[in-house]
Amino acid sequence: MARVVVDVMPKPEILDPQGKAVLGALPRLGFVGVADVRQGKRFELEIDGELTDERLAEVNEMAEKLLSNPVIEDFKVSVVA
Amino acid sequence: MKVGVVTFPGSLDDADARRAVRHAGHEAVALWHGDHDLKGVDAILLPGGFSYGDYLRCGAIARFAPVMTEVVDAAKGGMPVLGICNGFQILCESHLLPGALIRNDHRKFGCLDQKLVIESNRTAWTNQYEVGQEITIVLKNGEGSFVADEMTLDMLEAEGQVVARYVGNPNGSQRAIAGISNAAGNVVGLMPHPEHAIEDLVGPGTDGLGFFTSLGALTV
Numbered sequence: 001m002a003r004v005v006v007d008v009m010p011k012p013e014i015l016d017p018q019g020k021a022v023l024g025a026l027p028r029l030g031f032v033g034v035a036d037v038r039q040g041k042r043f044e045l046e047i048d049g050e051l052t053d054e055r056l057a058e059v060n061e062m063a064e065k066l067l068s069n070p071v072i073e074d075f076k077v078s079v080v081a
Numbered sequence: 082m083k084v085g086v087v088t089f090p091g092s093l094d095d096a097d098a099r100r101a102v103r104h105a106g107h108e109a110v111a112l113w114h115g116d117h118d119l120k121g122v123d124a125i126l127l128p129g130g131f132s133y134g135d136y137l138r139c140g141a142i143a144r145f146a147p148v149m150t151e152v153v154d155a156a157k158g159g160m161p162v163l164g165i166c167n168g169f170q171i172l173c174e175s176h177l178l179p180g181a182l183i184r185n186d187h188r189k190f191g192c193l194d195q196k197l198v199i200e201s202n203r204t205a206w207t208n209q210y211e212v213g214q215e216i217t218i219v220l221k222n223g224e225g226s227f228v229a230d231e232m233t234l235d236m237l238e239a240e241g242q243v244v245a246r247y248v249g250n251p252n253g254s255q256r257a258i259a260g261i262s263n264a265a266g267n268v269v270g271l272m273p274h275p276e277h278a279i280e281d282l283v284g285p286g287t288d289g290l291g292f293f294t295s296l297g298a299l300t301v
Contacts, residue, residue: 014228017184069138071181
């Protein structure tokens, strides 16, 4: 069993209204000095068996085809355990 | 014509879409997301709503619904396909149309009578309009802001694939784009809802009817 994390973030040039909403809420709670907030998604995948190069390539494919939309988002795959 | 309207779990406007299809003189055929069956229809409509609860991204799960295999094949084969609102999002996620739809820039769900300008009547769904014609139909969405990279936007403009543009920009869409088509003009995605504007009694007028009467009126 291996755990693979896929982080998905809106591309830098894409407006992130959710991040903007969080940014706007922070000073209202007294938190100051935050210049920007971008909100993304984190997927934790538990992979059966040994994590071979082929399996990892498959995770990349999952990230590209389903977990992210390459038109508006970037993703990063990391093996954590 | 026989027009199939797909119902996904979470579709809201499928009944209104079927009604608009009938109102324009066509036969409406209910299609089910779980069937690999288009029931011999001549055109397909993907209605608005929140398919699969908008989980992951709007339209991202619906894209992989069984019926979409047939819809994508039919679209590539030239069958007229119209995606309204959530249907537009599904067409983008399916790569039948370029770009994507993200959350409105003002972060609020918008629900209003919206003025549009028809930019192209060389599509299966807009040939009954004049280019430059202003129409008012219903706009209701939370994630209706159309985005694409500059190259794609330039290509859409140059090839005449911008089908409708907002008067004003109610949701931050790039270049105020409300609807686009594929290169062939058979596949159209539109964020506002023409099916809610086909009768004076229950909508902002009848400006939306042209999308449905366009079907079969011209071979594109």
